[in-house]
Amino acid sequence: MNLFLTPRAFLRRQVLGRVRDLPSPLVGRTVLVTGASSGIGEATARAVAARGGVVLLVARRAGELERVRSGIEADGGTAYSYVCDLTDSAATDELVAAVLVEHGAVDxxxxxxxxxIRRSLEYSYDRMHDFERTMAINYFGPVRLILGLLPAMRAQRFGHVVNIVTWGVQIKAPRFSAYIASKTALDTFSRIAGREAYADNVTFTNLRLSLVRTDMITATDAYAQAPAKSPEQAAMLVVRALEDRPLTISTTIGTVSEVLNLLAPRLMDAVASAGARRFPDSPAARGESAD
Ligand SMILES: NC(=O)c1ccc[n+]([C@@H]2O[C@H](COP(=O)([O-])OP(=O)(O)OC[C@H]3O[C@@H](n4cnc5c(N)ncnc54)[C@H](OP(=O)(O)O)[C@@H]3O)[C@@H](O)[C@H]2O)c1
Incomplete structure (x- = not known):
């Protein structure tokens, strides 16, 4: 038995999953997707709506959200958009209040x-704001949303949270201290939250993604030729996380790195250090062009 799945997901995957044309467990579920105006979030919103979920789209760019929302509706799905800067605490609280009034519990x-942010510490000595702004959107924003939506999930005794984190939480790649630390905070928060909410049938998945070809990585020359998933491929992993509710979804490279980081940490330091020297900071990260 796969111990990373809930018993129900295991049954569905191993037994019922063999029966064709079963409806997705997302049918009729209210699914709030943050960052739905582009990239992985947009592809996820479209995939969830295609499976019968009611999608609540959240991001800052109203025009892009409307483009995604109208596209989903044109394809026969149901979506609502909410413009919100998730680093703004008051705006996020207002978002939670509006969603609960208009849709009831988010499932x-x-x-x-x-x-x-990919920047070495040697270029970060006067850039405390890099660490603050990654925590603001990658950690405090999600935590505020979880705190706001969890009570209704627990009250209805069903809920699932998927965090899009990164394989970096296992690899611990140089130059990504601000980014990976913020994602690791969310990864750890959710493991503990999942234990507390377990008895109320509210579960969490940390999806530790590898590279995905979106706007986020276009600024990094080192990634131009690197293998990367499409946003649609990444969205399929999010759908799997929503339907099966596993604890984590990881890559093989991430898992092997995690084990080696435990078994041979100094050797891994040497390997990571040598690897990082091959891919220097970008001109923008060095402060040689606008950021
Ligand atoms: N691309 C990769 O290789 C990769 C790998 C692992 C994990 N991830 C993670 O995947 C997630 C999605 O990234 P992506 O690759 O799809 O990049 P993306 O296309 O740049 O998407 C980022 C999304 O976040 C939204 N966003 C940013 N700041 C926000 C704020 N303050 N308030 C509300 N929304 C905000 C953006 O919308 P607005 O600008 O409209 O607000 C946008 O929809 C991120 O959490 C990223 O860390 C990406």
């Missing part, structure tokens, strides 16, 4: 909105 939350 599933996808914490996808985020930002990445």
């Amino acid at each position: 599933m939350l996808v914490n996808n909105a985020g930002r990445s």
Whole structure:
């Protein structure tokens, strides 16, 4: 038995999953997707709506949200958009209040909105704001949403939260201290929250994604030729996380790195250090162009 799945997901996957044309467990579920105006969030919103979920789209760019919402409706799905800067605490509290009034309990939350920063510490000595702004959107925003939506999930004795984190939480790649630390905070928060909410049938998945070809990585030259998933491929992993509710979804490279980081940490330091020297900071990260 796969111990990472809930018993119900295991049954569905191993037994019922063999029966064709079963309806998705997302049918009729209210699913709030943050960062739904582009990239992985947009692809996830479309995929969830295609499976019968009612999607609540959240991001800052009203025009892009409307483009996604009208596209979903044109394809026969149901979506509502909410413009919100998730680093603004008051605005996020207002979002939670509005959603609960207009839709009742959110059944599933996808914490996808985020930002990445790739910059060595040697270029970060006077950039405390890098660490604050990654925590603001990658950690405090999702935590505020979870705190706001969890009571109704627990009251209805059903809920699931998917956090889009990164394989970096296992690899611990140099130059990503601000980004990976903020994602690791959310990863750890959710493992503990999942234990507390377990008895109320509210579960959490940390999806530790590898590279995905979105706007987020276009600024990094080192990634131009690197293998990367499409947003649609990443969205299929999010759908799997929503339908099966596993604890984590990880890559093989991430899992092997995690084990090696435990078994041979100094060796891994040497390997990571050598690897990082091959891919220097970008001109923007070095402060040689606008950021
Ligand atoms: N691309 C990768 O290789 C990769 C790998 C692992 C994990 N991830 C994670 O995947 C998630 C999605 O990233 P992506 O690759 O799809 O990049 P993306 O296309 O740049 O999407 C980022 C999304 O976050 C939203 N967002 C950013 N700041 C926000 C704020 N303050 N309030 C509300 N929404 C905000 C953006 O919308 P607005 O600008 O409209 O607000 C946008 O929809 C991120 O959490 C990222 O860390 C990405």
